[in-house]
Amino acid sequence: MSILEDARAVVENGPVCDACLGRQFADRSFGLTNAERGKALRVSVELADDDPHEPVETEECWVCEGLSATFDEWARRAADGVAGVEFGTYQVGTRAPPLVEENERLLRESAGLEEEGGEPFKAEFNREVGKRVGRLTDTEVDFERPDVLFVLDVEDESVDVQVNPAFVYGRYRKLSREIPQTEWPCRECNGTGRRGGDDCIHCDGTGYMYEESVEQLVSPPILEAMDGDDSSFHGAGREDIDAKMLGTGRPFVVEVKHPKKRFPDVEALEEEINETADGKVEVEGLRLATYDMVERVKELDASKTYQARVQFDEPIDDETLQDALAELDGATIEQNTPERVSHRRAAKTRVREAYAVSGELEDETHATVEIHGEGGLYIKELVSSDEGRTEPSLAGLVGVPCHVTELDVLAVEGEDEAFEDPDFFIESDDEK
Structure with missing residues (x-):
């Protein structure tokens, strides 16, 4: 059948909005939104049949049940969900209502269209809401590793905002023979500082075998600057506690969980760390890094x-x-x-x-x-x-x-x- 005959079969299946009509042919024509494609197809059917029809309001559509008119609303809700969060890239995912997906399957079956074809409802929802989110937040879509992921649960009418970690790369020099690279919780009290109702005698109630480490001197200023919930320190190997790390230093990455600020002034941050570390640790070459840098640092076999x-x-x-x-x-x-x-x-x-x-x-x-x-x-x-x-x-x-x-x-x-x-x-x- 021709695309015109198929479009006629869809139009004859009750009130179907332009977006839902056009979506059935998204793989057979390009360069238009589904709503634009559907409107053009509807006009073509009317001209061919010389039988004008009343336009179908999106709210009356039995397939999407009016959801194709809510892209702007969902985009605003997503943007509101990241108010105060600094980010550069995003991605949108949608959990479509099962009823809408079933309606779409019934439409294609009733119109005699192939089961596999067109574009799924949730794919259009992702794209149309995503475009609007990008405009509202002045950010770019990233399908690989976005800074922020929006999950739209249309049936529950909820927006789940997932803020992915941010990463700061650098190299450190350890100038003290009395601190380890990473936090060293006390094994006797499991880091609680308490044992048998009293202060743990093995760590003097601190919860740590060593009160300071490279991690504890480097990570907190980065965590504070990025306003995150927590951080992890990843080093390219480690030196013994009583060994100094000199020369150009050892590569490391600090991973910050749920950062609200993703683009701190790394030069100012470097100066702050070196000042507060008080000669025990020095860092240099701080740079904002990607997720892949963590594996590169951890796998370095230099x-x-x-x-x-x-x-x-x-x-x-x-x-x-x-x-x-x-x-x-x-x-x-x-x-x-x-x-x-x-x-x-x-x-x-x-x-x-x-x-x-x-x-x-x-x-x-x-x-x-x-x-x-x-x-x-x-x-x-x-x-x-x-x-x-x-x-x-x-x-x-x-x-x-x-x-x-x-x-x-x-x-x-x-x-x-x-x-x-x-x-x-x-x-x-x-x-x-």
Whole structure:
């Protein structure tokens, strides 16, 4: 049948509004709204039949039951639902009333149209309300990862507004040997600060094994600036509590849940964090980032360069040290799970490369060693052997027990290449 004959069959199925008429042919003509398409088809049928009809008011339509006239109303309700929320992109989803979907199926069946065809009611509702939301809020639609998702439940007459997280990327330097990277709740009281009705003696009632961390110094100013409900800290690996993170720093992302402000001044935020951290932590290169940056940070398997101060239990000479370092330089290292982390990591043997190892003897029992190793190489165990769990090791090669007294991370290699893709960042107002 021709489109004109099909349109006649639809028109003859009772009062059908222009939008519902046009929607049945959305896959067969383009460039018009469904209401415009339906009106044109209705006129064509009347001209062909020389039989003018009274126009059908949307409120009288038995298919959508007047809902095709409510796009503006739903758009205003959606916009009102994000009053005070800063965002740049959005998406609209619709839960259509089952009765309307059933009416649409009956219409196509009665008109002799193929079951699959046209455009579903909820698809038009998404688009038409979505266009109006964009105009009202001066934002753009994003079907992948919008800042805000509006779910319109037409039957319940409700609008559910879901504000997706916002992300701030940067690099931190940890200048203290007394703070961990992330919050460390007390295991004895499960972070409550109380045990047996009294203050927990293990954490002095604080709920934390360490009262400060990189996360606790960096995240709160970001959370406050973005006016969110909560935050999560994601680092590209982590250093030991007693190790400093120096050089260009370690990449991280702070994820802010339900932010009301999505585009803070990151330069001012960087200054605030560095001032309040009081020399314990420094951040640099703060930028607004996308959701994908979290996975990129967490999955980064970069190599790292360390500087370790080593103490030997017995005197050694420089020749012995240099011979041992030469053996480790470029060596393949086998490491069983270290004793110090065995309570939280499964026992297994890891094979890692020591790309470059060098150092100098300071006196008979002290040396400074620099190690550039593959991601995941345990440096303290590379020095001490961890009772034979690491082979080869510095202790094993010099034949004298030794251990790391101070450890600094000088560089996380490869992060510039991993994070240079502009698609992973969002322009802030001062960059536009």
